[in-house]
Amino acid sequence: MGNAAAVMTGLNSIEIQERPMPEPAPGQAVIRVEAVGVCGSDVAYYRYGKIGPFVVDGPFILGHEVSGQVVAVGDGVDNVNVGDRVAVEPGTPDRSCEECRAGRYHLCPNLEFLATPPYDGALLQYLAMDARCYFPIPDSMSYEHGALLEPLSVGLWGCQRANLQAGDDVLITGAGPVGLLAAEAARALGAGSVSLTDISDYRLGVARDHGFAVEKSDAPTSRTFDVLLECSGAPGVLAAGLGRLHEAGRAAVIGLAKSEEVPLPLSTLNWKEITISMVNRYKDTWPLGIALVSSGRINLEGLVTHSFSLPQTAAALENTSTEPESLKAMIYPQRL
Incomplete structure (x- = not known):
């Protein structure tokens, strides 16, 4: 079983490469990544190599709007199980600093955020993260809508x-x-x-x-x-x-x-x-977002306008400039 990744090897350059299959450390879980939405920040890194103080230095994996299915759990994980369909909150705080202790974990100075240098993102087939970043979604919710919970x-x-x-x-x-x-x-x-x-x-x-x-x-x-x-x-x-x-x-x-x-x-x-x-991203929003979407209070239909396989990642990143009627491009890493 491989772990193909769409790797940014330079400005406006994407290559499909194999990455090691992740093993869950204690407190982590591994997901099979099913859907990744393209964000404007991904496009900015792809085109310009930086956003403010965050600079791409070497090969880099984009993507932070993510959903998937749990395939392995590490020791001490009790919030998700193998087989769960999950949406991913892409930032892992240290949970021990002053901001985290005050409940402002999204302002953690040591936050490890997917696809924000130096931390790789989720445009690959299998991803390991702190399991507390995973939120189960109901079977009635598509993986596309699970990924849209991040911009929501x-x-x-x-x-x-x-x-x-x-x-x-x-x-x-x-x-x-x-x-x-x-x-x-x-x-x-x-x-x-x-x-x-x-x-x-x-x-x-x-x-x-x-x-x-x-x-x-x-x-x-x-x-x-x-x-x-x-x-x-x-x-x-x-x-x-x-x-x-x-x-x-x-x-x-x-x-x-x-x-x-x-x-x-x-x-x-x-x-x-x-x-x-x-506004700096979000905190404590995934349970509310899942409840509002799954109950029909929020309508996500029609927002995903274009779909791409993993080898089409470059086209997905260029989508907003090539397609005037584009809102959200979605990449499916399991499609090769």
Whole structure:
């Protein structure tokens, strides 16, 4: 039994290589990887070799939106069993530092996050991780939807960081996969209304099909909102979105801006007492996400627009630039 991996050997270069078959250490479990979603961070590493301080140095495996089936468990594992279908939370904290002890494990300075240098990702056939990062999913949930729980978790955590309350009117800027999933999360958590903005007619069409109000970014209405979830990272969008909040409005910044410095209208924000929260991934979101998806409260249909085998990984990473009607590309490592 082999363990084929899609290895980034240089910028814009992927090779299929064999990696050792993993054995579970105590507390670990091995999964057969069934589905891996392509994230914008994977594309950035593939094209540019770095994101901020994280630099690819040598052969590297991408992929952190993962689901699979447990094939082996190590000593002391009691939360999953062989045969369980699982979704993967891709960050392993040390569970002993000050942040972890305070319950902020996602801010652990020693977090080992899949596909964030120097840690390889999940675009291979078999993966060993701390079993506490695995969450069983019901048979009714597809592996594709299991992998989508990772970007959905970003949306769920963004809603929590913005202190979203039942009945809030929510504006989401950016209707890509994270924006659409943040919209689904906001609606499931009780938002009174959810509106998305984007420059893409295709993405706004998908949002409309999911039952959300939409606006073109270059033709905004005068409507104002209680909560802003900024998911685009595009220049000027955060400031414009903050300007559309009511008094005591709350915002969560989810999309990463390319510039480290972003101008904000501080006099307006002060006058209205706007609260701005930053979002760094997520914490404690997988059980909630699984419950909301499996109960039908969140609709993931239609978000996976393109499918690829493991040898087609390069095409999957190039998908958003080659296909204008692309949302989420999904790679299936068992397909060779």
